[in-house]
Amino acid sequence: MSVVKDRVPLHHDDTLELSRRVSQLQARMTLREKAGLMFHTMIAMGPRGRLADADPDYGLLSAEEMVQRRNMNHFNLITGVAAPAEMAQWHNRLQDLAAGTRLGIPVTLSTDPRHARSANPNTEVLAGPFSVWPEPLGLAATRDPALVHRFADIARQEYLAVGLRVALHPQVDLATEPRWARIVGTFGADPELTGALARKYIGGLQGPSLGPASVAAMTKHFPGGGPQRDGEDPHFADGQEQVYPSGRFAEQLLPFRAAIQARTSQIMPGYGMPVAAPYEEVGFAFNAAVITGLLRGDLAFDGIVCTDWGVLTDTEFSGERRPARAWGVQRLSPVHRAGRALDAGCDQFGGEARPDLVVELVRSGAVSQQRVDVSVRRLLREKFRLGLFDRRHVDPQIAEQTVGRADFRAAGLAAQRASVTLLRNAAPDCPARLPLRPGLRVYCAGVSRQLVARHAVIVDRPEDADVALLRLQAPYEPRTGPVEAFFHTGSLAYPPGQLAQILAVLDTVPSIVDIYLDRPAVLTEIAAHAAALLVTFAVGDEPLLDVLTGRDKPRGRLPFDLPRSMATVAAGRADVSFDDHDPLFRYGHGLDY
Structure with a gap:
């Protein structure tokens, strides 16, 4: 009889109520199987939808190693540009691999945002075949x-079409420190707007309730990652401190309150550690007062808490040793860091593949089996709610028909156009007045000459043009290192040499300037010399030209203040929204025509 039970486990019987299915499966699990459930790391797709081999250069293990030998079944897919059918086929092969394990627990696949144009592989995935939207x-x-x-x-x-069931977003941090590199993934500086958009975002992913048609939302970075000291990012030791000079810790929580009200299924604590706040100065994943006291207690969140990636172990990346982001507990060994995080109230470890650490903690008596079971129950409950036990496979043909569907792409382009924000328009008698008249001689830089040529005559020198059109990247201070280079941080002002080159064009010909803002920028001189000034947030050339030429109109409004100078930025308080009393352009500013 026991042989029959092993072949047809009761937890695969979808006629049973959820709690019974969870309990029966949990009772059959070994400690190693439970430990494997508590780790959620990166995985890559092999060529043409095959399972990938290990890649030591990037610290990636093979699927066989993780699923069959380490009992893991939560993975973050980091592969970007791939055909939807191949992604679906790879997903199905991975699920088949998991089905062959002793209990056949299905895989839960997650993804970073992959619908925009960001070039930071540490925080997003390029859209590839997916519809493309603004950040x-x-x-x-x-x-x-x-x-x-x-x-x-x-x-x-x-x-859903390719088998991705957890979104490692939305990011609801507030953009209170304008130098922070992660502002591009936020909804800006306004707590009320961020909360309202977070509710709609989570509702769109999860639906009315978490179920087989849902993608679970992992809202981040609790309790709010915006107030970084000097804007440095906590991926790195220089950014480990979050500061609250005005004691506005509670304000940073407001979007998370909204997310919890919207029933976000998961929450990710940030890397940072609080300074000048009534909490221990250790990273939030290790902070019992923040996770158990505040999140579980005061905010009554009973979903999954998954740490941000890489808080336990040092890693090798592109031949360089990267320390764990174990801020405040660097002195502890990886096993003791894991114990601290479990004691704090975390359920799962992101970016780690070390189930042996949890096994060691339980066998040594440092962590009880009962504590592990609390997290295991939450993790199993979500797998059942998502319907993963009842339908493992996706259809490659449906994936090909769904991902990047024509109406989805059209909606993404419409959203890009709607987000274009006009800060200043040229005088009515100026040739750079928007919308642009057809047939003008245009000098352009940073934009497709081929697309501009549909509307204008392209010239090679500013002095030969009626109008110049420049698309610029917001300024930042380049950093060295294989990871650091992707984080745009430091000064918000253009270096003198680069600014002089820009102004030389603006002083030669009436100019339209568009700046891609991945965080605020000091645009005082450019605003004074440009005939028309726009800002965009990962908008393609074609939708921008639709707006510039009048096929559509600018409707965007600034999601934060734009400062006049770096002096006002340095004087600002990192935990306060709208702390600039005289910005160049204020939050909510935007013109239309």
Whole structure:
């Protein structure tokens, strides 16, 4: 009889109620199987939808090693540009691998955001075949909750088609420190707007309740990652401190309150450690007062808490040793860090593949089996709610038909156009007045000459043009290192040499300047010399030209203040929204025509 039970486990019987299925499966699990459930690390797709081999250069283990020998079944897919059918086939092969394990627990696949144009592989994935939308800052610039819900619902459908069931987003941190490199993934500086958009975003991903048609939302970075000291990022030791000079810790929580009210299924604590706040100065994943006291207790969150990636162990990346982001507990060994995080109230370890650490903690008596079971129950409960035990496979043909569907792409382009934000228009008698007249002689830089040529005569020198069109990247201070180089941080002002080159064009010919803002920028001189000034948030050339030429109109509004100088930025308080009393352009500014 026991042989029959092993072949047809009761937890695969979808006629049983959820709690009974969870209990029966949990009772059959060994300690090693439970420990494997508590780790959620990166995985890559092999060529043409095959399972990938290990890649020591990037610290990636093979699927066989993780699923069959380490009992793991939560993975973050980091592969970007791949055909949807191949992604679906790879997913199905991975699920087949998991089905062959002793209990046949299915895999839960997660993804970083993959619907925009960001070039930081540490925080996003290039859209590839998926529909392309503005960054969250651009969604915030539209101030349209219905549009945000539409985006999240389309992302849900595209994710489901290829088997992605957890979104490692939304990012609801507040952009209170304008130098922070992660502002591009936020909804800006306004707690009320961020909360409203977070509700719609989570609703679009999860639906009315978490179920087989849902993508679970992992909202981050609790309790709010915006107030970084000097804007440095906590991926790195220089950014480990979050500061609260005005004691506004509670304000950073407001978007998370909204997310919990919207029933976000998961929450990710940030890397940082609080300074000048009534909490221990250790990283939030290790902070019992923050996770158990505040999140579990005061905010009554009973979903999954998954740490940010790489808080336990040092790693090798591109031949360079990267220390664990174990801020405040660096002195502890990886096993003791794991114990601290479990004691704090975390359920799962992101970016780690070390189930042996949990096994060691339980066998040594440092962590009880009962404590592990609390987290295991939450993790199993979500797998059952998502319907993973009842339908393992996705259809490659449906994946090909769904991902990047024509109406999805059209909606993404419409959102890009809606997010274009016009800060200053040229005088009525100026040739750079928007919308542009057809047939002008245009000098352009940073934009497709081929697309501009549909509307204008392209010239090679500013002095031969009626109008110049420049697309620029917001300024930042380049950092060295294989990871650091992708984080745009430091000064918000253009270096003198680069600024002089820009102004030389603006002083030669009436100019339209568009700046891609992945965080605020000091644009005082450019605003004074440009005939027209726009800002965008990962908008393609074609939708921008639709707006510039009058096929559509700019409707965006600034999601944060734009400062006049770096002196005002340095004087600002990192935990306060809108702390600049005289910005160059204020939050909410935007013109139309």
